[in-house]
Amino acid sequence: MTNTPTTKQLNMLPSGHVGMISLIITEVFFFASLIVVYLAYIxxxxxxxxxxxxxxxxxxxxxxxxxxxxxxxxxxALRALRKNKQTQFLTWLLITVLLGTWFLVG
Incomplete structure (x- = not known):
């Protein structure tokens, strides 16, 4: 006997993909609702x-x-981390954090 996967197993998405798709869909609806409310009250x-x-x-x-x-x-920063360049990674990560802080405080 061969050990072949069933049709149900072939059609399943990994849980990480399902989670990411769910996140993107909820973010789209959240920002769409904010835009609609803004346009309604402008x-x-x-x-x-x-x-x-x-x-x-x-x-x-x-x-x-x-x-x-x-x-x-x-x-x-992620590219530097994949190449095991720790100093470059930390530098770019710090720049990312500073830009994110600038965005939040801005």
Whole structure:
């Protein structure tokens, strides 16, 4: 007798993939709901500040740059770690943490 996997075993996704797919789907719904609520309430306030007064494009632009750069630096840090370059890894990881802090405090 051969030991072949059943059809059910072949169609199963690894639990890590299911978890990541679930995370991405929930994040999409979360941010989509925030955008819908923002669009529903924009301009409805008579006395409140305008969106331009609360979030200027300068602050948004700086935070976006910090977030994108931190994504790039973590990739560079992981590549250095895979090559066993500990000093480079720690340097890029520190830069990533600083950019992430800049984004959060910004």
């Amino acid at each position: 301009g409805k306030s008579i006395s409140g500040p305008l969106p331009e007064e609360v979030l200027g494009l300068g602050l948004v632009g700086v935070n976006t740059v910090a977030l994108l750069l931190s994504s790039a630096t973590v990739v560079v």
